[in-house]
Amino acid sequence: MRVRPISSEVLVQELADLLICREPDSFLRVALDGAPAARPEALADALVGPLRAGGRPTVRIDTADFLRPASLRLEFGRDNPDSYYLGWFDEAGLAREVLDPAGPAGSGRILTRLWDASADRAARAPYSHLKPGTILLVSGPLLLGGGLGFDVTVHLEMSAAALARRTLADSAWTLPAFERYASEVDPASFADVVVRVDDPRRPAMVVER
Template structure:
């Protein structure tokens, strides 16, 4: 296995080129998967302009807008890693409102935000129609291995030591969930693109995935 250090700018451009190489006249559902310490949202955000400059419309989705209600998430405490691992995010809602409508035979009409965590109520955001060439960039943790309908998957991999160092104290209770994810799901073994980000300022691509 060869690991290739790359600048953040080059990583973004290479990923944009990979996505542009996919079917140009259909929706493209892309997962940017990683713990908060790896900041998958920042990478997804950085891809928006390069893809648009290359001629693809982009819609950004963050799984923080697809949480389950607090009564479900917090039933077993506010810092339960098992609940975070298996009950924090509304994967069924993400599939129903975003991924399935943008999949084969789908309606092409999606909801970009399902739940408002600050009010703990439905966001009530209207559906939007997608241009047939739209790239949906979905960022968040624990996205892979659950059967969600992604066309391209990018996994940001961190070692246990890096997770512990870089996860904010208030979120450190989530680290066991990510270690369990790495062991049970092993996303680095099947994601289309794997990027090691023990230091997010100095990413490294696992080249055999390209």
């Protein structure tokens, strides 16, 4: 594997430049995949300004707003890594309410939030109609390999040691889920863009695998 060290600012600009020129007249569904310690949501947030400045309407989606109800999510306990890996995120809801409507034959009518996890009820958010050329930035963990309809995939990769070091103590129980994800799915082997973020202050683009 060959990597190119890059500053956070240059990373954001290079990704923005890549996305702006992709399918300018169509919706573009972009996955920003990474463990919470990799902070995929921060990268997604940082991309919004440059994308809009480049003339692309941009909508942010976070999988934290597409969790399954607690009765299903926590059926086998609050710290079960297999449940986290297989059953925490409502992938069917994300596909139905976001990715499919933003697909080639979609209506462009999406729901940006489906579930309010703190209240454990439907978020009751209104539907939005996407403008032509809108880029959807979907951030969260475990996004790849399950057949979700993304047009561009970005994976934020961390070594097992860095992930263990940077994961909060009360979330350490999720580490086996990410080990399983790396082993069974191996997102770094097929994502369109892979960024090493063992130290988030010093990212590195993977340029050869």
